[in-house]
Amino acid sequence: MADFKKASRTELVHGGTKRSQWGELSEAIFLTQGFAYDSAEQAEARFIKTEADEYIYARYGNPTVAMFEERIALLEGAEDAFATASGMAAVSGALTAMLKAGDRVVAARALFGSCLYVLETILTRFGVEVVFVDGADMTQWEEALAPGAELVFFESMSNPTLELVDVEAVAKLAHAKGAKVVVDNVFSTPVYSRAIEQGADVVVYSATKHIDGQGRTLGGVILGSREIIRGVIEPYMKHTGGSMSPFTAWVMLKGLETIDLRVRAQTASAEAIAKAVIPHPKVTRVSYPGLESHPQHDLAQRQLGAGGTMVAFEIEGGKEAAFRFCNALKVILISNNLGDAKSIATHPATTTHQRLSPEQRAGLGIGDGLIRLSVGIEATEDLVADIQQALDES
Numbered sequence: 001m002a003d004f005k006k007a008s009r010t011e012l013v014h015g016g017t018k019r020s021q022w023g024e025l026s027e028a029i030f031l032t033q034g035f036a037y038d039s040a041e042q043a044e045a046r047f048i049k050t051e052a053d054e055y056i057y058a059r060y061g062n063p064t065v066a067m068f069e070e071r072i073a074l075l076e077g078a079e080d081a082f083a084t085a086s087g088m089a090a091v092s093g094a095l096t097a098m099l100k101a102g103d104r105v106v107a108a109r110a111l112f113g114s115c116l117y118v119l120e121t122i123l124t125r126f127g128v129e130v131v132f133v134d135g136a137d138m139t140q141w142e143e144a145l146a147p148g149a150e151l152v153f154f155e156s157m158s159n160p161t162l163e164l165v166d167v168e169a170v171a172k173l174a175h176a177k178g179a180k181v182v183v184d185n186v187f188s189t190p191v192y193s194r195a196i197e198q199g200a201d202v203v204v205y206s207a208t209k210h211i212d213g214q215g216r217t218l219g220g221v222i223l224g225s226r227e228i229i230r231g232v233i234e235p236y237m238k239h240t241g242g243s244m245s246p247f248t249a250w251v252m253l254k255g256l257e258t259i260d261l262r263v264r265a266q267t268a269s270a271e272a273i274a275k276a277v278i279p280h281p282k283v284t285r286v287s288y289p290g291l292e293s294h295p296q297h298d299l300a301q302r303q304l305g306a307g308g309t310m311v312a313f314e315i316e317g318g319k320e321a322a323f324r325f326c327n328a329l330k331v332i333l334i335s336n337n338l339g340d341a342k343s344i345a346t347h348p349a350t351t352t353h354q355r356l357s358p359e360q361r362a363g364l365g366i367g368d369g370l371i372r373l374s375v376g377i378e379a380t381e382d383l384v385a386d387i388q389q390a391l392d393e394s
């Protein structure tokens with residue numbers, strides 16, 4: 001993509017802003033479902049063709065939502081974006097809008113549970129064939145794509161084991177077969193993502209995570225070329241009801257103003273934590289793509305230029321030791337959200353990935369002693385000290 005460009009911090013503060021006649025400094029929340037027309041003729045004309053900055057009904061579009069869409073598209077380096085009610089509205093909307101009965105999907109196996117449900121249970125009910133591969137194994141991608149496919153789907157960094165999929169390499173294979181590439185980029189974050197430049201046709205985010213970044217609202221976004229977003233995604237989303245609310249869009253706009261600062265601070269702490277826990281005798285394995293010891297460190301550097309805001313590590317002693325660790329934390333909270341300003345510890349085996357069988361969990365590297373840490377913006381030394389003392393107690 002020759003004109004690929006990501007937003008600067010200046011554009012994250014100012015990009016996409018539309019001011020009303022009052023000249024408000026902070027973006028306005030247009031908390032309205034409908035819009036009044038000057039005349040019946042204007043209403044008719046707008047239903048025939050809605051131009052930029054013209055609105056009909058909030059399920060179709062809203063000025064505050066449009067500001068958020070423009071700003072996040074600038075950050076991702078995408079031509080356009082459609083904002084959705086949640087991350088899952090973005091994932092299910094993108095997949096359903098782009099697929100039809102008889103199509104074939106090749107997906108990475110390591111997926112967030114709800115994404116897995118959409119692929120395995122819902123899409124197959126409508127006659128879509130879904131094949132799963134180990135996302136880090138290029139031979140498996142090659143074999144699964146050999147018979148052809150219409151769509152490829154994967155999380156660019158997997159939840160919770162932080163395994164990367166090579167966006168550029170998989171996109172090359174997929175495009176050779178005419179398949180479109182849809183990337184769930186939550187763990188990579190829009191700050192580090194270059195997925196569009198690396199070949200993704202569509203990028204989806206749960207905006208609930210780093211984009212809001214302060215645990216307030218549920219939201220999502222689908223990004224891609226204008227042709228896909230306005231020609232394929234928008235008609236599906238506006239008629240099926242998964243649009244973002246104006247209030248949520250306003251919260252997300254505010255989140256975008258600070259996302260670069262937050263995510264870079266979170267990443268610096270994540271790296272410090274990963275390095276600090278390695279020598280602890282109770283820690284048997286640390287996964288952080290920013291560490292040279294991570295098997296995909298080079299790919300993480302090439303793809304993102306950073307290790308991200310998440311750290312995963314295994315504590316000796318299984319579930320009991322992991323629970324002792326969580327319960328001993330004093331600053332870090334036990335929860336299952338991620339990308340938040342507050343640091344969060346999750347025990348995937350008993351929460352987010354509880355519904356998988358022990359064999360499935362083992363296959364994905366989710367042991368009973370595994371802790372997934374979403375690193376927040378608290379003082380790094382407080383987080384390191386909290387983890388050290390909780391490990392001593394585990």
Ligand SMILES: Cc1ncc(COP(=O)(O)O)c(C=O)c1O
Pocket residue numbers: 086087088089091112114115155159184186187206207208209218219220
């Ligand atoms: C990788 C990934 N995709 C999608 C989602 C769904 O996002 P939401 O909870 O905003 O619907 C999540 C939520 O945790 C996620 O981790």
